Amino acid sequence: MKEFGEVLEKVDLSKYNSYGLPSSCEYLIYPSSIDNLINLLIYLEKEGIKYKIFGSCSNVILPNSHYLGALIKLDHLDNFEVSSDYIIAEAGMLLSELVNVLVSKGKGGFELLGTIPGTLGGAIYGNAGIKDYSILDFIEYVEVIRNHELIRLDKMEVTYSYRSSIFKNTSDIIVRAKLRVVDKDVNEMRESLRNLRMKRL
Numbered sequence: 001m002k003e004f005g006e007v008l009e010k011v012d013l014s015k016y017n018s019y020g021l022p023s024s025c026e027y028l029i030y031p032s033s034i035d036n037l038i039n040l041l042i043y044l045e046k047e048g049i050k051y052k053i054f055g056s057c058s059n060v061i062l063p064n065s066h067y068l069g070a071l072i073k074l075d076h077l078d079n080f081e082v083s084s085d086y087i088i089a090e091a092g093m094l095l096s097e098l099v100n101v102l103v104s105k106g107k108g109g110f111e112l113l114g115t116i117p118g119t120l121g122g123a124i125y126g127n128a129g130i131k132d133y134s135i136l137d138f139i140e141y142v143e144v145i146r147n148h149e150l151i152r153l154d155k156m157e158v159t160y161s162y163r164s165s166i167f168k169n170t171s172d173i174i175v176r177a178k179l180r181v182v183d184k185d186v187n188e189m190r191e192s193l194r195n196l197r198m199k200r201l
Contacts, residue, residue, distance in 0.1 A: 001027070001029060001040065001043065001070075003036075004029065004031055004032070004036040004037070004039055004040040004043070005029060005030045005031040005032040005033075005036055005040070005076060006029070006030040006032070006076070007027060007028070007029050007030075008027070008028040008029075009026065009027055009028075010024065010025075010026060011024060011025055011027075011028040011071075012024050013025060013028075013062055013071070016028075016057050016073075017057040017060050017061070017062050018057060018060070018117070019060075019061060021061065021062055021064065022064055023062035023063060023064060023065065023066075023067070024065075024066045024067070025066065025067040025069065025070070025071040026066070026067065026068050026069060026070065027049075027069070027070040027071065028070075028071050028073065029070050029071070029072050029073070030072075030073055030074075030075055030076045031072065031074070031076060031077065032076050033076075033077070034077060034090070034143075034145075034150065034175045034176065037072070037074070037077070037145065037173075037175065038145055038148055038149075038150070040072070041145070041148060041173075042148055044070055049069055049070055050068070050069035050070070051069050051070040051071070051072055052067070052069070052070075052071055052072065053072045053073075053074065053173060054071060054072070054073050054074075055073070055074055055091065055092065055118055055119035055121050055122040056075075056094065056117065056118050056119050056122065057073070073092075074090075074091055074092035074119065074121060074175075075092050076092060077090040077091055077092035077093075077175060077176075078090055078092045078093040078094075078097075079093075080093060080098065080101065082101065082102065082105055082107065082181075085180060085181060085182070086140060086178055086179060086180055086181060087101075087102060087107070087178070087179055087181055088176065088177070088178045089120055089176065089177060089179075090120070090175060090176050091119060091120050091121025091124070091174045091175050091176060091177070092119055092120075092121065093119060093120050094118070094119055094120075095113055095114060095116055095117075095118055095119060095120055095122075095123050095128070095135075096114045096115070096116075096117070098114075098120055099111050099113060099114030099193075100114065102181055103186060103189045103190060103193070104186070106183055106184060106185070106186050107181040107182070107183065107184065108181060108182060108183075108184035108189050109138055109179075109180060109181050109182045109184070110133060110135060110137070110138050110179070110181075111184070111189045111192065111193060112130050112132075112192060112193065112196055113128060113129065113130065113135055114193055115130075115193065115196050115197055115200060116128050116130075120135075120177060121174040121175070123135045124136065124139070124142060124165065124167065124174050124177055125165060125167045125168065125174060126163055126164070126165065126168075127160045127161070127162070127163055127164055127165045128163075129162075129163070130196075134160070134162075134163075135179075136158060136160040136165060138179045138180045138181075139155050139158055139177060139178070139179055139180075140154070140155055140177075140178040140179060140180060141153060141154045141155060141158075141177065141178050142158050142174060142176075142177045143174075143175055143176040143177065144167075144172035144173055144174050144175060145172065145173040145175055146170075146171070146172050146173075150175070151172070
C-alpha cells in the first residue's frame with residue numbers, strides 16, 4: 001500500500017480526533033495524490049479491506065474500539081491554484097489555511113469562514129457557513145471520486161441547504177473544488193477575521 005502514500009499500522013487515534021477519544025485502527029493511510037487515492041480504493045476493495053475516509057477529524061467522534069480496516073486521511077491532498085477570480089484547491093487543505101492564502105493575496109469573499117475548523121472537503125460536505133453566507137454559495141464546481149472515476153459536478157448540480165449538501169446523500173468522495181473570489185483589502189479582511197475570532201473566544 002505504500003505506493004499510494006504514507007501508511008501507518010496499528011495506530012492509536014486518540015491524538016487524531018479533536019475530542020482525544022481512545023480509538024485505534026489497523027491502518028492509517030495518507031494518499032499522496034488524487035490518482036493514488038483512486039488506486040488505493042481499488043486496491044482495498046480488491047483485497048477486501050474495509051475503509052473510512054476522513055478530513056481533519058475535527059468534531060468527529062470515533063468509536064471506542066479497534067477498527068479492523070483502513071482509516072484514510074486526506075491531509076496530503078492540499079494543492080491549490082489561485083487566479084484573479086477563483087481558487088482551485090484539493091479537499092485536504094485546511095479551510096483556515098486556504099483563507100490565509102487568499103487574504104495574503106488580497107482575495108476574499110468567504111474569508112470569515114477561515115474561523116471554522118476542518119478541511120475544505122469537510123466544509124463542502126456540511127456546507128459550512130456563518131450567518132451571512134456558506135461555502136457552497138461560492139462554488140463553481142466540485143470534483144468527486146465516484147465508482148473509481150473522477151467526476152466534475154458544476155454548481156447547478158451541487159444542491160445544498162442550511163448546513164447540508166447533496167453529498168450527505170451520496171457515496172461521492174470530495175477531492176477538489178473551484179471557488180469564486182473577489183479583490184478585497186487585505187487589512188480590512190484581517191481585521192474582520194480578528195474581530196470574529198475574538199467574539200468566539
